[in-house]
Amino acid sequence: MEKSIETIWKEGFLESDALVAPKLNDLYNQKSKHIIDKFKRMFRINLNALFIGSFVILIASGVVGIPVMGIGYFFILNAILLVNRKLMKGLFKIDKNVNSYQYLKSFDNWMKEQLAVNRKLARYYYPLFFLFMVLGFWFSQDIQETFKGILERPNQIYLINNIPVLWTIPVVIITGLLAYFGDRIYNFDVSLIYGQVFRKLDELIADIEELRA
Amino acid sequence: MSNDFYTSSILPYAAIIIKICRAYTNTQEDFEDYYQEVCLQIWRSNENFRGQSEWSTWIYRLSLNVCLTLLKKNSKHHVTSDQLPDVAAEDNRTFDDESLNHLYTAIKQLSEIDRAVVLLYLEEKSYQEIAEIIGTNPNNIGVRVKRIKERLKKILDGKVN
Numbered sequence: 001m002e003k004s005i006e007t008i009w010k011e012g013f014l015e016s017d018a019l020v021a022p023k024l025n026d027l028y029n030q031k032s033k034h035i036i037d038k039f040k041r042m043f044r045i046n047l048n049a050l051f052i053g054s055f056v057i058l059i060a061s062g063v064v065g066i067p068v069m070g071i072g073y074f075f076i077l078n079a080i081l082l083v084n085r086k087l088m089k090g091l092f093k094i095d096k097n098v099n100s101y102q103y104l105k106s107f108d109n110w111m112k113e114q115l116a117v118n119r120k121l122a123r124y125y126y127p128l129f130f131l132f133m134v135l136g137f138w139f140s141q142d143i144q145e146t147f148k149g150i151l152e153r154p155n156q157i158y159l160i161n162n163i164p165v166l167w168t169i170p171v172v173i174i175t176g177l178l179a180y181f182g183d184r185i186y187n188f189d190v191s192l193i194y195g196q197v198f199r200k201l202d203e204l205i206a207d208i209e210e211l212r213a
Numbered sequence: 214m215s216n217d218f219y220t221s222s223i224l225p226y227a228a229i230i231i232k233i234c235r236a237y238t239n240t241q242e243d244f245e246d247y248y249q250e251v252c253l254q255i256w257r258s259n260e261n262f263r264g265q266s267e268w269s270t271w272i273y274r275l276s277l278n279v280c281l282t283l284l285k286k287n288s289k290h291h292v293t294s295d296q297l298p299d300v301a302a303e304d305n306r307t308f309d310d311e312s313l314n315h316l317y318t319a320i321k322q323l324s325e326i327d328r329a330v331v332l333l334y335l336e337e338k339s340y341q342e343i344a345e346i347i348g349t350n351p352n353n354i355g356v357r358v359k360r361i362k363e364r365l366k367k368i369l370d371g372k373v374n
Contacts, residue, residue: 005316005365009335012313013228021227022245030253196260 031204032100036107039197043088046193050081061136069136076125076132083121087114101208108205111198115190122186127178134171218259223252226272229336233273236320236328237280241306243287251279266345273338274346277329284325319368323361330354331361 003011013019054077061070090113094106137143151159158166178185191198223230234247254275262271307314320328326347333343340358344351 003312006335008312008316012308012310019228019231022248
């Protein structure tokens with residue numbers, strides 16, 4: 001009796017050698033390239049976003065009347081950009097013509113180096129972001145008018161050289177905290193954006209090291 | 214991809230990948246490339262798996278997507294996925310089972326999407342699952358399967374080239 005296609009399919013695959021999985025060649029090389037290329041793309045996009053963002057903030061802050069903040073942010077963002085552009089050159093110098101393990105290790109070393117640099121920077125730029133935000137609002141016309149109104153009322157505020165000293169205390173505390181926790185905030189920030197890539201990188205390195213052991 | 218991931222999450226389903234890759238390739242070299250690419254894609258998209266379907270269904274879907282994408286990429290001619298394939302290059306690979314060889318030869322004469330449908334049907338996927346995997350209306354699947362089976366029968370009987 002003629003067999004149905006369903007029977008042919010079922011019986012055919014009962015043969016033990018019909019479903020032997022082929023050996024995976026060069027898989028680690030492909031995966032290494034994939035991870036690093038993905039990171040490069042994301043890194044480049046982020047740097048471009050910083051550049052565009054710095055101009056957007058500069059213009060927007062002028063429009064809404066807090067130009068001091070916009071100018072401050074513009075310089076901070078472009079300083080970050082400058083440092084990271086320099087770091088990125090190192091990324092493109094990584095030799096691709098080595099085995100996947102060496103390629104990944106070089107990338108990992110570069111990554112650690114750039115994270116360390118950015119972590120140090122973060123301890124300065126997070127407080128600066130906050131300070132420029134405060135200064136931006138402080139020098140805005142609305143706040144200045146409100147402040148003048150407060151000053152006209154007697155015994156409302158304690159001033160030294162026209163600076164409301166008590167108001168500066170929370171600003172100093174927050175700035176100090178941002179400086180102290182800047183590196184941790186940066187770590188959190190980075191893990192949000194690149195966390196998945198880092199996990200895959202660690203996994204892949206561990207995997208290759210296990211195979212090499 | 215950790216070794217563990219390959220061993221625990223891909224290897225048990227290797228049969229699925231093998232059957233699909235085999236249906237979309239003509240040489241052992243292409244087959245191995247497709248198989249590898251599917252494994253790589255499963256590893257890459259592992260984190261996108263939300264558990265809304267069976268893991269095996271996920272593998273079917275990814276395997277078919279990868280094979281269809283690679284097929285398009287490798288094709289010199291621009292063909293839509295539902296067109297009949299170009300005259301297939303000769304496939305010298307053989308299974309021990311002669312009937313299975315004939316069946317695969319017949320399947321490879323189907324259009325790319327019909328191949329996907331019949332592979333899923335032969336893997337005993339329900340019409341609903343087939344529709345989900347290939348992204349179509351389940352109502353059409355029954356009719357399509359019937360038509361494909363008739364065509365396969367004709368090919369196997371030597372009535373169709």
